[in-house]
Amino acid sequence: MLGRRLAAYAPDGNIDLGHVSASAQGEVIDSNDNGIPNGLRGRGALLERHGVQRLRMYSIQLQVFAETWQTVAIDDSDVVVSGVDAYLVNYTPVPGFCPQDIDLTYRVVHKDGIRWDDGRLGLRTTVSNQFQARAVANPQVC
Numbered sequence: 001m002l003g004r005r006l007a008a009y010a011p012d013g014n015i016d017l018g019h020v021s022a023s024a025q026g027e028v029i030d031s032n033d034n035g036i037p038n039g040l041r042g043r044g045a046l047l048e049r050h051g052v053q054r055l056r057m058y059s060i061q062l063q064v065f066a067e068t069w070q071t072v073a074i075d076d077s078d079v080v081v082s083g084v085d086a087y088l089v090n091y092t093p094v095p096g097f098c099p100q101d102i103d104l105t106y107r108v109v110h111k112d113g114i115r116w117d118d119g120r121l122g123l124r125t126t127v128s129n130q131f132q133a134r135a136v137a138n139p140q141v142c
Helices: none
Strands: 002-009 020-031 039-050 052-066 070-075 079-082 087-091 103-116 121-127 132-136
Touching: 002 103, 002 132, 020 052, 020 070, 020 103, 020 121, 020 132, 039 103, 052 087, 079 087
Parallel strands: none
Antiparallel strands: 002 020, 020 039, 039 052, 039 087, 052 070, 052 079, 052 103, 103 121, 103 132
């Protein structure tokens, strides 16, 4: 888990009305199962604690800092889940690492919608802590 950040969301900041736990982080991937990491992805999660009708993640991005934050991998598909103790997880695509051994600064950002039991909609953005990882294949870097 790289740069993992946990956040708690509640309607009007009142945890008695509802509560969602959110996390954002980066993950190094070994897609070949050969013990050699070959890519990086972003991971976002939402967990209903209570008071929620529906959870939705409508975008998750892996971003690199190169003078400004730039998106290197994105999944814009809607992921929706409802029900008691709803749990939602989504990932970015996995860009492979550059041949050069260069470390860069990354973060993961996911945009969420929470439908509370009282019918209100809460829109939230969860951002991981910044983390260092090997550069992913990207024309601006490799």
